[in-house]
């Protein structure tokens with residue numbers, strides 16, 4: 001049995017100012033194995049965030065089901081950590097206090113909390129900044145704190161929605177490599193939404209390509225590149241092939257959007 005099992009999932013949002021609904025995700029099925037790193041790509045509005053939020057238990061399911069280790073998801077749970085595009089740190093607390101907070105909420109033993117929080121702060125390379133406040137850090141550093149907090153609670157599943165989306169290209173690349181380095185150590189099951197094709201391939205065991213109107217899965221690409229990986233792999237012939245295939249998919253989607261626009 002897969003660790004995360006999404007079957008025939010449909011999500012609908014209530015339309016504003018009417019009784020109607022908008023189908024954001026339509027009959028999506030997806031199996032994620034324990035320890036797998038899955039990235040999700042697709043054009044804007046195809047339901048990537050909605051799918052992730054549904055797995056996080058943060059939106060209502062209209063049809064189908066999601067289960068994690070055999071248990072149905074019917075709300076948020078301690079087995080899942082979520083990292084959003086914008087770091088959501090408590091501005092009045094230090095880096096250490098922010099990472100500790102997640103552990104306190106999950107009732108880790110008091111004595112272990114600081115030690116464990118520091119271990120993960122160190123893992124993301126911020127041990128010299130543990131008593132800094134979020135406003136004293138750069139965007140990339142803040143997102144690293146966010147990732148440390150998400151990992152420290154030892155979730156079964158790590159859900160990330162464009163966690164590097166707000167960063168410049170260079171920082172983003174560094175963060176991607178760093179995340180890989182961290183992930184290689186304990187191989188948490190991870191779902192990662194991104195707009196960046198190279199990032200999607202570099203990180204993934206498989207890339208899920210979504211299409212729109214309504215949101216569905218178009219393709220699942222298995223990425224058979226050796227691990228551990230680093231940024232240099234993007235020039236390998238196999239990587240270039242994957243990139244071509246993904247570009248074609250996304251290009252088809254954009255072309256379809258263009259046709260719709262021309263028709264109206």
Ligand SMILES: Nc1ncnc2c1ncn2[C@@H]1O[C@H](COP(=O)(O)OP(=O)(O)OP(=O)(O)O)[C@@H](O)[C@H]1O
Pocket residue numbers: 013014022024042043044045046047048049050051215
């Ligand atoms: N809370 C909401 N209420 C109503 N409609 C919503 C809501 N959230 C999302 N939608 C709609 O659902 C569709 C999918 O949105 P979603 O945010 O999942 O897309 P996405 O693939 O994450 O896009 P992006 O790449 O731009 O982040 C969109 O058409 C969006 O307008």
Ligand SMILES: [Mg+2]
Pocket residue numbers: 048049050161
């Ligand atoms: Mg989104």
